[in-house]
Amino acid sequence: xxxxxxxxxxxxxxxxxxxxxxxxxxxxxxxxxxxxxxxxxxxxxxxxxxxxxxxxxxxxxxxxxxxxxxxxxxxxxxxxxxxxxxxxxxxxxxxxxxxxxxxxxxxxxxxxxxxxxxxxxxxxxxxxxxxxxxxxxxxxxxxxxxxxxxxxxxxxxxxxxxxxxxxxxxxxxxxxxxxxxxxxxxxxxxxxxxxxxxxxxxxxxxxxxxxxxxxxxxxxxxxxxxxxxxxxxxxxxxxxxxxxxxxxxxxxxxxxxxxxxxxxxxxxxxxxxx
DNA sequence: CGTTGAACCTGTTTGC
DNA sequence: TGCAAACAGGTTCAAC
Numbered sequence: 001x002x003x004x005x006x007x008x009x010x011x012x013x014x015x016x017x018x019x020x021x022x023x024x025x026x027x028x029x030x031x032x033x034x035x036x037x038x039x040x041x042x043x044x045x046x047x048x049x050x051x052x053x054x055x056x057x058x059x060x061x062x063x064x065x066x067x068x069x070x071x072x073x074x075x076x077x078x079x080x081x082x083x084x085x086x087x088x089x090x091x092x093x094x095x096x097x098x099x100x101x102x103x104x105x106x107x108x109x110x111x112x113x114x115x116x117x118x119x120x121x122x123x124x125x126x127x128x129x130x131x132x133x134x135x136x137x138x139x140x141x142x143x144x145x146x147x148x149x150x151x152x153x154x155x156x157x158x159x160x161x162x163x164x165x166x167x168x169x170x171x172x173x174x175x176x177x178x179x180x181x182x183x184x185x186x187x188x189x190x191x192x193x194x195x196x197x198x199x200x201x202x203x204x205x206x207x208x209x210x211x212x213x214x215x216x217x218x219x220x221x222x223x224x225x226x227x228x229x230x231x232x233x234x235x236x237x238x239x240x241x242x243x244x245x246x247x248x249x250x251x252x253x254x255x256x257x258x259x260x261x262x263x264x265x266x267x268x269x270x271x272x273x274x
Numbered sequence: 275c276g277t278t279g280a281a282c283c284t285g286t287t288t289g290c
Numbered sequence: 291t292g293c294a295a296a297c298a299g300g301t302t303c304a305a306c
Contacts, residue, residue: 002299032282057300081299082284097284116283118300156276165301172299221299222286241299262278264297 002079004170005213011054013227022105029099035122056169072123080118136169159187160261179206181240186272240266
């Protein structure tokens with residue numbers, strides 16, 4: 001579910017109430033998506049939260065320094081397909097599939113809910129943090145056109161390139177399709193075969209889609225919610241994603257679906273020629 | 275190196 | 291209506 005705009009929205013929401021809070025306790029339900037569940041329960045209580053960062057689709061909840069030499073410096077969360085990080089009052093009954101409860105010193109509770117458990121969570125020291133985040137490619141909102149052009153020299157299908165987290169960090173299936181539609185580029189084209197004008201359109205399309213989506217709080221397809229439990233609105237602006245058989249907003253042709261890089265891919269057969 | 279398919283897990287939708 | 295198959299925003303790994 002959550003791609004860069006959704007994760008960014010969650011991170012911004014968390015940033016409004018988490019910094020400065022102390023974690024009083026941690027309770028776990030199912031924990032098979034946590035790298036070291038015991039460390040989570042053992043090392044977090046008593047620690048104060050310094051800030052919240054997003055890298056690609058990861059959220060890093062930074063902890064204030066603690067005397068211990070190799071104390072954890074962050075709680076790292078990836079929401080997978082169905083993960084949610086939301087604040088609740090402790091008396092609110094937990095939603096089904098809520099697997100982690102962080103008790104905070106302001107009387108609230110930060111909860112992690114994830115039906116499919118494709119998400120991931122770990123408490124990381126500096127080295128582990130680097131191991132996880134260091135493999136990620138450039139942020140699509142920060143990369144230069146020059147650098148993007150270099151990535152586009154690869155011979156793989158352009159959609160696979162957009163989805164490759166070690167090339168670009170944060171793009172997922174929805175925003176890959178939406179940016180390709182804006183750029184009028186077929187998802188199966190080889191990146192290295194794109195003309196300069198196409199590379200430029202893709203670069204701009206990607207930035208525009210992502211910033212517009214962040215402005216609307218992301219896309220809610222089924223269960224995405226922000227840190228306060230609210231859905232996003234960008235799904236109302238999707239031009240191709242999940243619109244098979246409907247009319248292209250630009251030319252009126254019927255949107256088609258095919259599989260690229262193992263993922264459903266929606267495109268306009270008239271605007272996006274192979 | 276690039277591509278495909280399977281695996282991880284649960285819920286919902288689709289098709290017979 | 292019932293049941294099985296297909297599919298879902300993500301990542302990783304093995305095999306070709």
